Amino acid sequence: MPRQDPSVKVMISLTQRNKMAELFKKYHILTYGCQMNKNDSERMAGLLENLGFEPSQTWQEANLVLLNTCSIRDKAERRVFGQLHELHHYRKTHSKDMELGVMGCMPQHAQAFIREKLPFVDYVVGVNNMEDLPNFLGHGYTLSQQLEQLRTRRTKKDVNRFEHKLAKQVRASGKKAWISIQFGCNKVCSFCIVPYTRGIEISREKEAIFKEIAALHEKNVTEIVLLGQNVNSYGMTIYDDYRFADLLRETATKFPWLEKIDFLTSYPSDVTQELIEVIASYPNITNEIHFPLQHGDDSILKAMRRRYTVAEYRLKVQQLRNRIPDVRLGTDLIVGFPGETEEHFLNMLAVLSEIRFDFANTAAYSPRPKTRAARLPHQVPDQIKRKRLHRLNEHLQAIYKTNDNNPHFTQTNPHLAQAR
Ligand code: SF4
Known part of the structure; x- marks a missing residue:
């Protein structure tokens, strides 16, 4: 040939x-x-x-x-x-x-x-x-x-190609549709391979997103999930002053036939008061917020290059619960990050007892190529990781039993197991 x-x-x-x-x-x-x-x-x-x-x-x-x-x-x-x-x-x-x-x-x-x-x-x-x-x-x-044809990131031109060539989708999810609103990630957490696989962040233009949503009405779709590695940094790479809160508000207003507007995943420090206000104001916007804490000890969060402290995260939780009383909060958690001691681990359990998440995805740390964390000293032995993961899951189960609102639980961290 x-x-x-x-x-x-x-x-x-x-x-x-x-x-x-x-x-x-x-x-x-x-x-x-x-x-x-x-x-x-x-x-x-x-x-x-x-x-x-x-x-x-x-x-x-x-x-x-x-x-x-x-x-x-x-x-x-x-x-x-x-x-x-x-x-x-x-x-x-x-x-x-x-x-x-x-x-x-x-x-x-x-x-x-x-x-x-x-x-x-x-x-x-x-x-x-x-x-x-x-x-x-x-x-x-x-x-x-x-x-040789692989590209490390999507440029604006690539996003346009995406709009034209990949416009038709075979939706597998019935009345629910996934809508990608951005590609890549700029946060570069030290454990995560996503910035090296999906590249740096770029958002789709809002008009293209609205066009995709509008076409779902005649297909009897009633729920959408807006997808991105950090949906709440939407717009930062392409607009001066149009952000995720604006996109969410406009989606809820433009498409009142949508019974539920969900979104995944939110980066904690990008959960703004304006975003909380929008979520609280529209009944068809989800009350389930998945915003990964990842760990409950500040020194581990710092080594993970997460851009918040436990205290700052706690404040977001308070703001969400104050403004949206029926909010359901979910998180991702990693055990066995390099350098994690028993004390760090116990600090995480204490924070979880305090916050009482409604759902959580848990995983043992897995070193990934190219990431900074894979090169860190003091990697935690697999046996200890497994034991801590087991203890973490038991701890969460005990919390769920005493929570009032019948939470669900999975052992797979979507951020880590993309298998997100
Ligand atoms: S963990 Fe999430 S926020 Fe951090 S680099 Fe990966 S995709 Fe980005």
Whole structure:
């Protein structure tokens, strides 16, 4: 098959579309991780169906299987690795006409690993160039050629490409729809790989977001979730004075048919009084606020490069509870961060007893490549991490039992387990 330069963006003609549909016929996407990834999979499904592909119920039936990967924890990547080998083994032993693709976070930081350990993969796109997949399909580009097309961030031009090429989505979530309002993150917490996978933060223009929401009405969608790594820093990268509180207010006003407007995830210090006021003022805006504390000891928060202290976080909790009496507060928590002592850990438990969250996602710290925390001394042994995680979960369960409002609980930290 002749190889072309994949950087030359080709227009997909009708003939090519038919050829691709004939080539692959059925697709299946296996999604790991957070809601951002799930939303990306919906967009990828829309892009493929636009080319004439049909979804298959199982991956065994598909001619094109894509794994939308998560890198937030080592365990999530090992699962992807195992799944890819299983798929490869299946297609060999069943002589199955099946091509394999990797998308999502893993290609953004693990190119050498993909070249060396996954040479049988046919397609690779990252979070910032997933709309390139149609240019790769059926063209026989090498993995190296495709990996060269990865982008470390989305520029404004890329966001426009996103609006045009990835506009169609196959919504998997019925009456609820996820809406990405920004990409990337500028906070660069020392434990987190997201800034290295999704790049620096850029917001979508509000008009594009409103257009996407408006189109949901005729599809009987009644709930939306506005998605971003830090939704409440929305607008900072593209507008002088239009912020998340403005977006939320305008969404609630423009679309009164929306029964619930949810959002994920909020960075504690960006929860402003104005935002709290907007949440309190509109009945269709959620009263569940997920804003990750991550730890309850100031020295660990500092080492994590979180931009708040426990006292500042506590103040946000008070402001939220004062203004929104029925607010439900959720958090993410990490145990076993480098340097965490028994005393730091007990400080965290004490803060949790005081704040009494309604829900929490917990995880043991997992060192990630490129991050500052992975290079810190005094890494906590796995056995201690596991024990502390167990104790933390028991502590939270005891709190939930005495909470009045029937909270729910999960052991998976969405920020860490993108599997957010
Ligand atoms: S933990 Fe959240 S705020 Fe911190 S760098 Fe990762 S995505 Fe950004």
